[in-house]
Amino acid sequence: MINTTQLNEVELTRIYLVANTPSYLYRHYRVEETVQALAKYDVSQLLSALNETAAENRTLKQVVVSYAILVALTFKNPDEVRRAMNQDLHGLTWAEEILAFGNTRQASNQQFTIEVKPKANVSSPRRGSDVQSVFLDLQAAAQ
């Protein structure tokens, strides 16, 4: 059983009220210590706590607690959360986006190789035939 009264509701409510994007809410909730403490519970415990906040018309407190639980779930294994997720997310407009942030598939990758070329040009040593031709040129010039 999760005790959601440990959440810093005043601060979480303030963040929720000024949040204008899911990523803002996600980033600020994720660094909140009481949300991080919530993430110490099991996925099943978090989901049952999320279930308890479900209502036809969630109050502001219920919305704040629901988002805190959703962000706490992003600290968990996303595959495990996806398998167990069968919750009523009614009224939580940003729930899907927030859960998606925790998914490693939400990162694109750019891998490439860079070869650093030396800045100075180093000429290759002359071959024997080149040396011979230079010698003959010099000899001809001397005559």
Added chain:
Amino acid sequence: MRCLLAVCADSAVVDQSSNRLSLFNVIDSLAIEQFPVIFSRITPVFIIERDDGEAEDLEGSLVISMGGNELFRFPINATFAGRPRLRLVPQVQGLIVPFPGVVRSAFFQGEREIGYWEFPVQRTEPSQQGIVQAQPLPPLNA
């Protein structure tokens, strides 16, 4: 746009099935016997996150410097491909470090440095490992 992680490693791979990033031999300091030295391979890694509504395309530069002197600069154009995070995993081959000091690997978005990783490269005494010291033999009649 912000850099969540900046680090240098010997190598890095992204698992195709899970899309997880693994770093091998993170470089936090190096001990070198002789300078200048050529790093045959070094992999700077940057994880960059964008906010909603920020551009999908990222134009920036990888800059490797030492004591304020630029050793290397490479323009990088990348795309978030509709996702919130981007991992840049360039492998740099043949970087020349001329003298001991602190190497700084940074990513610039335009003129703004958004993330960096620094590691000291120090001179070390030549290794004695593997050299067998000759010992004088005792006299035969001893």
